[in-house]
Amino acid sequence: MEASKKDLTETARQVRVELGDRSYDIVIGRSVLGSLGTRFTSLFPGSRAVIITDCTVAGFHLEAAEASLRAQGIIPSVVVMEPGEKTKSYKGLIEACDGVLDTRLERGDLVVALGGGVIGDLAGFVAGIIRRGMRFIQVPTTLLAQVDSSVGGKTGINSAHGKNLIGLFNQPHLVLADTAVLDTLTPRDFRAGYAEVAKYGLINQPDFFEWLETNWQGIFDGGPEREEAIARSCQAKADVVAADEKEANQRALLNLGHTFGHALEGMAEYDSERIVHGEGVAIGMVLAHEFSAQLGLCDPAITDRVVAHLQTVGLPTHIGAIPGQLPKVDLLMDYIAQDKKVSRGALTFILTRGLGQSFVEKDVDPSVLRAFLEEKLN
Amino acid sequence: MEASKKDLTETARQVRVELGDRSYDIVIGRSVLGSLGTRFTSLFPGSRAVIITDCTVAGFHLEAAEASLRAQGIIPSVVVMEPGEKTKSYKGLIEACDGVLDTRLERGDLVVALGGGVIGDLAGFVAGIIRRGMRFIQVPTTLLAQVDSSVGGKTGINSAHGKNLIGLFNQPHLVLADTAVLDTLTPRDFRAGYAEVAKYGLINQPDFFEWLETNWQGIFDGGPEREEAIARSCQAKADVVAADEKEANQRALLNLGHTFGHALEGMAEYDSERIVHGEGVAIGMVLAHEFSAQLGLCDPAITDRVVAHLQTVGLPTHIGAIPGQLPKVDLLMDYIAQDKKVSRGALTFILTRGLGQSFVEKDVDPSVLRAFLEEKLN
Numbered sequence: 001m002e003a004s005k006k007d008l009t010e011t012a013r014q015v016r017v018e019l020g021d022r023s024y025d026i027v028i029g030r031s032v033l034g035s036l037g038t039r040f041t042s043l044f045p046g047s048r049a050v051i052i053t054d055c056t057v058a059g060f061h062l063e064a065a066e067a068s069l070r071a072q073g074i075i076p077s078v079v080v081m082e083p084g085e086k087t088k089s090y091k092g093l094i095e096a097c098d099g100v101l102d103t104r105l106e107r108g109d110l111v112v113a114l115g116g117g118v119i120g121d122l123a124g125f126v127a128g129i130i131r132r133g134m135r136f137i138q139v140p141t142t143l144l145a146q147v148d149s150s151v152g153g154k155t156g157i158n159s160a161h162g163k164n165l166i167g168l169f170n171q172p173h174l175v176l177a178d179t180a181v182l183d184t185l186t187p188r189d190f191r192a193g194y195a196e197v198a199k200y201g202l203i204n205q206p207d208f209f210e211w212l213e214t215n216w217q218g219i220f221d222g223g224p225e226r227e228e229a230i231a232r233s234c235q236a237k238a239d240v241v242a243a244d245e246k247e248a249n250q251r252a253l254l255n256l257g258h259t260f261g262h263a264l265e266g267m268a269e270y271d272s273e274r275i276v277h278g279e280g281v282a283i284g285m286v287l288a289h290e291f292s293a294q295l296g297l298c299d300p301a302i303t304d305r306v307v308a309h310l311q312t313v314g315l316p317t318h319i320g321a322i323p324g325q326l327p328k329v330d331l332l333m334d335y336i337a338q339d340k341k342v343s344r345g346a347l348t349f350i351l352t353r354g355l356g357q358s359f360v361e362k363d364v365d366p367s368v369l370r371a372f373l374e375e376k377l378n
Numbered sequence: 379m380e381a382s383k384k385d386l387t388e389t390a391r392q393v394r395v396e397l398g399d400r401s402y403d404i405v406i407g408r409s410v411l412g413s414l415g416t417r418f419t420s421l422f423p424g425s426r427a428v429i430i431t432d433c434t435v436a437g438f439h440l441e442a443a444e445a446s447l448r449a450q451g452i453i454p455s456v457v458v459m460e461p462g463e464k465t466k467s468y469k470g471l472i473e474a475c476d477g478v479l480d481t482r483l484e485r486g487d488l489v490v491a492l493g494g495g496v497i498g499d500l501a502g503f504v505a506g507i508i509r510r511g512m513r514f515i516q517v518p519t520t521l522l523a524q525v526d527s528s529v530g531g532k533t534g535i536n537s538a539h540g541k542n543l544i545g546l547f548n549q550p551h552l553v554l555a556d557t558a559v560l561d562t563l564t565p566r567d568f569r570a571g572y573a574e575v576a577k578y579g580l581i582n583q584p585d586f587f588e589w590l591e592t593n594w595q596g597i598f599d600g601g602p603e604r605e606e607a608i609a610r611s612c613q614a615k616a617d618v619v620a621a622d623e624k625e626a627n628q629r630a631l632l633n634l635g636h637t638f639g640h641a642l643e644g645m646a647e648y649d650s651e652r653i654v655h656g657e658g659v660a661i662g663m664v665l666a667h668e669f670s671a672q673l674g675l676c677d678p679a680i681t682d683r684v685v686a687h688l689q690t691v692g693l694p695t696h697i698g699a700i701p702g703q704l705p706k707v708d709l710l711m712d713y714i715a716q717d718k719k720v721s722r723g724a725l726t727f728i729l730t731r732g733l734g735q736s737f738v739e740k741d742v743d744p745s746v747l748r749a750f751l752e753e754k755l756n
């Protein structure tokens with residue numbers, strides 16, 4: 001093992017999410033998964049555990065998670081789901097709830113979400129509603145989940161009406177982000193998560209975006225830049241979440257690229273073959289910059305720079321890159337209108353005035369947006 | 379209209395549930411449903427509404443609810459469910475969620491639960507998870523819902539594993555208990571709700587139980603005793619809820635008769651033809667007194683007195699009164715073990731030392747309980 005990949009358990013980074021009596025730590029480092037058992041028992045002595053995971057993740061990392069718990073005398077139950085966005089559905093919810101109820105665990109026991117954003121969102125929701133609330137721990141295993149979905153307490157599933165329309169704010173009690181588990185991700189899934197890392201730069205940290213332009217290769221290769229990027233991303237998200245847990249204001253900035261992205265995921269019926277969340281976010285961020293430029297808010301050269309970096313790492317940057325038929329404008333507008341970030345008719349979007357200068361615009365005229373999309377789709 | 383049934387809107391009673399910034403009022407009186415619209419707009423100006431109800435309730439009272447909202451310029455959407463306990467299921471949850479999402483209401487808009495405990499529990503849960511939480515108002519239309527389920531924020535659905543195993547603590551923003559709507563209840567449903575009224579006496583208010591022994595007829599007939607009984611019941615529940623929202627201690631007393639009752643409902647597969655919740659509670663309360671007597675805790679004469687009063691109002695008081703096959707002990711024990719009120723192996727029960735002297739016993743020996751139940755079933 002190269003020096004740059006040495007075991008960082010001892011030197012794990014810690015980011016605290018400050019939420020009063022629901023505060024919790026995000027522990028980041030290579031091989032921190034091995035500390036799951038000791039952290040579990042020191043936080044929740046006497047509690048039992050059920051691990052919710054998907055079968056792909058289970059194949060790579062379940063044994064390590066179980067072993068760590070077993071070493072502390074905890075024999076976890078396991079609920080294994082199908083991988084993929086379709087698991088964040090009513091069907092997946094029922095399956096996971098029944099799976100947890102089968103274990104007969106009690107309210108004080110813990111759900112451990114071992115997986116990407118799909119498992120984290122589902123398991124966090126399930127933990128929040130079984131017996132009106134069990135405790136839970138996030139063990140995010142994708143880059144996306146480590147920098148985004150496992151932090152902040154948004155949990156839930158999709159419905160035919162759109163993404164994440166059913167769910168809860170439910171904060172975990174601990175997040176354990178083992179950066180070594182990302183080594184088994186497909187390049188495509190790694191890249192998708194990288195879109196969310198870049199997002200933090202584009203929201204309000206131009207210096208971080210610049211750092212990424214220079215250091216992205218180390219992140220992909222598993223060098224120390226990976227921990228650095230994940231810790232900075234988590235800190236950025238934790239700051240926003242602490243300031244504004246339920247999204248009235250600042251938290252909305254985290255949705256940069258997401259209203260477009262969710263619409264694209266929706267029109268593709270959450271078919272991971274065609275598009276995954278991070279790819280939708282990448283295309284959505286580009287669209288947000290292009291739309292800002294068209295509204296005269298932002299220099300088009302900034303869009304070019306964003307596109308260039310996303311392309312360098314291999315992310316899609318325009319709607320045409322999604323395999324299959326281009327969506328109809330009506331369908332996209334429909335998804336956009338149904339998105340949670342709509343307020344009384346006017347559309348709310350995250351727009352930008354420059355590199356890392358995003359802001360919430362609550363008054364986007366639907367007809368201007370439609371014209372913009374029509375152009376994009378021709 | 380007799381004097382005793384005069385419109386009490388002006389003189390509606392109000393019980394406040396004190397929960398800090400989630401405090402709310404329970405408004406109790408004949409015809410207070412007519413004030414839904416004005417109360418709605420004064421609490422939530424500019425918000426829209428979706429009414430969730432069942433088709434039986436809709437037939438009797440939907441028009442009045444809609445008219446009251448319409449008079450204030452609010453055109454509510456309506457989601458109509460099947461009546462009955464089976465609506466508190468995954469299937470009912472999906473149907474109600476999709477129904478609310480169809481309306482395209484937003485997070486600041488309101489869900490109005492118009493119905494009995496089934497609708498209240500379901501709609502409160504749905505309100506808590508659509509868009510990670512819409513606001514909601516309870517308009518309880520059964521006696522049971524007015525004195526119990528609409529107050530305190532417990533919401534949820536059943537699963538094959540047992541009652542209310544999936545749900546949330548979600549406090550309403552207002553409870554509007556129109557005592558006149560109870561006039562359309564079947565006698566059986568009215569009686570079932572009365573079991574919960576009697577429960578408050580049996581928990582810790584022997585004077586209230588005595589008052590009920592004398593005044594029950596006025597409650598059934600819709601005299602002023604009805605408002606009195608409902609207000610006292612709501613006050614009793616509100617006090618407990620304010621002291622102990624999440625049931626660590628005192629709130630558990632509200633479960634008097636419920637561990638047995640839930641098991642009976644479960645073994646009957648929530649088939650309302652065989653048993654409804656309040657009937658289960660009535661039988662369960664008798665069992666709790668009998669079990670307490672057998673443990674030498676409580677004078678058997680108290681059980682006789684409880685049985686006598688419940689029989690007087692027409693409630694069932696023993697397992698044999700449930701139509702169909704008697705349950706197997708194993709099945710009952712299984713339901714009891716799966717009940718939420720189990721803690722680390724030992725069984726928790728609400729037992730009593732006398733009339734209105736209930737207490738939480740956390741250390742019931744399962745084998746003693748099994749022997750007691752075996753005797754009951756022979």
Ligand SMILES: NC(=O)c1ccc[n+]([C@@H]2O[C@H](COP(=O)([O-])OP(=O)(O)OC[C@H]3O[C@@H](n4cnc5c(N)ncnc54)[C@H](O)[C@@H]3O)[C@@H](O)[C@H]2O)c1
Nearest residue numbers: 056083116117118119141142144148149154181184185277
């Ligand atoms: N809650 C939030 O705040 C939030 C934020 C952003 C995204 N999300 C949600 O996150 C989801 C996307 O997350 P995701 O991209 O992690 O998806 P995912 O969970 O589906 O993971 C992507 C794929 O990677 C596999 N995988 C996971 N970990 C692996 C590992 N270590 N090695 C090999 N394979 C692994 C999974 O089996 C899956 O096939 C979306 O549903 C999105 O809505 C939520």
Ligand SMILES: NC(=O)c1ccc[n+]([C@@H]2O[C@H](COP(=O)([O-])OP(=O)(O)OC[C@H]3O[C@@H](n4cnc5c(N)ncnc54)[C@H](O)[C@@H]3O)[C@@H](O)[C@H]2O)c1
Nearest residue numbers: 434461494495496497519520522526527532559562563655
């Ligand atoms: N959340 C809590 O704290 C809590 C407490 C106690 C009970 N509960 C739950 O409440 C449920 C039982 O409540 P319920 O007894 O009200 O059942 P319910 O809602 O099924 O109502 C009983 C019947 O009465 C009908 N009905 C309702 N209002 C009517 C009216 N005004 N006129 C004519 N018919 C009317 C309904 O259609 C139904 O058929 C159970 O699921 C139980 O678990 C919850």
Ligand SMILES: [Zn+2]
Nearest residue numbers: 148196277281
């Ligand atoms: Zn995202």
Ligand SMILES: [Zn+2]
Nearest residue numbers: 526574655659
């Ligand atoms: Zn009850």
